[in-house]
Amino acid sequence: MQEAKLLHSRIIVSGLHHQDIYLRQIITSLTTTPNPSSLLHAHRLFDHIPHPSTYIYNTMFRAYASSPYPHQALELYHHMHVHGPLPDNYTFPFLLKACSSLGDIRRGEIVHGQAFKHGFGYDVFVQNSLIILYGASCRVKMARRVFDEMGFRDIASWTSLVTCYANGRSIESARRVFDRMPERSVVSYSAMIAGYVRRSRFKEAVVLFRDMMVAKMEPNDSTIMSVLCACANLGDTNMGKWLHSFLSRKTKNQFDSRITTALIDMYFKCGSIKKALKVFEGAKEKHVGEWTAMLSGLAMHGLGTQLIEAFEEMISSGVKPNGVTFVALLSGCTHSGLVNEGMRYFDRMTSDFGIEPNIVHFGCVVDLLGRAGFIEQAVHFIRDMPVKANAAIWGALLSACRVYKNVEVGELAASWLINDEPWNGALYMVLLGLYRDAGRWDEVERVKEEMKKVGCRKSPGCSLIEVDGICREFVVGDKSHPLTFEACSTLASIISEFEN
């Protein structure tokens, strides 16, 4: 910022001669730092320029398009349209990107019309941006039409189409497009892998990543982040460790903040608490993301006391928590039975940290109270919430009712849930269990018939584990493994040890 101010004064001193050179530097430096205040500063500078060049306009468009205020890009274009220089081929991709982030197809089409008027309607970059625009608003057919009508397509055109399908209904269609690509870049692979991860198709993501390595493509941070997420969900420690050492080889243990976050999460989800802690300790800077991954990891391992200690350490080190941090903190308190602590943190969330709780936080509190058996308090809490309860909240309440055999409240929660999500098979199973445990056999039959009538089924629960480098997948009631009997008897003895 100091440097920017210095440059600003040099512009004033040197007159308008070199305005473009200096302004390009200053505005670029201000707009590439992801900071809303520097963007504001850049705009203030921009306002002082008597006749900004198209280039300078474009720099502002680019900055706004990928900022939290894409609308500003369109406002500024309006100003350019009235007072400014003519737009060039760089202008419209930025503006279309702004429309994509807004999800505003109508304005995007107006911008496209403008592009035509200035002779850039058939520009590849413009058309690629159009594909992304339609894709971002789930208009896959329109995106396809633009793609089909293009006279010339580059890798980005194909990749954009892959992204459209991957975000849309069919990941298989995305893969078909991907397979038909004349050539693929790292980004093409990353887009497809990210698509698999978003649809929870983690195995396919890892398989494609292996293909990518065979094709001698160098993965970048974005690729690795997606694959780390897949490893975390698969419990694929081997691949996770391999990615970790790959990163170390490349950057000597100084990772990008988001990579560090993803690594911590991966190790926790794969059960390596020690390695997760080591990555965390080794991070040169600990932002809110690293801390939150740390806290949620401690939460998922039931380490409530350490979680609270870590949270307090985070606060005293001057890092500000965000909404996600509190989800980790609250859910950690829930799983360690720390009801009072959890409730106190929920109160402090607004009073001490100025974070407005959202529906997810309310859900955490319902879960916190419910799992501890405070069903009535949970009901009161739901009634007093400033927002309408959603399926997650009724689900948490229903589960608690099943555990504590509260049929009355359970029925209430279930009726709301059935209203919201009639296709949700899991909810019928919980309700069924509630009636069964309460010995209400006539009701059990009624629920079963209701399930048949609605035609919903609960897909059997499944999980997987990696042992000695071999990944095993199993479903509820699975007896196919030769050591099933031994495993069950060992488990039974562990459980009886807990109970005694």
Next chain:
DNA sequence: CTAGGGTTAG
């Protein structure tokens, strides 16, 4: 100076 990919929660 343009387009394409991305983490932490339940």
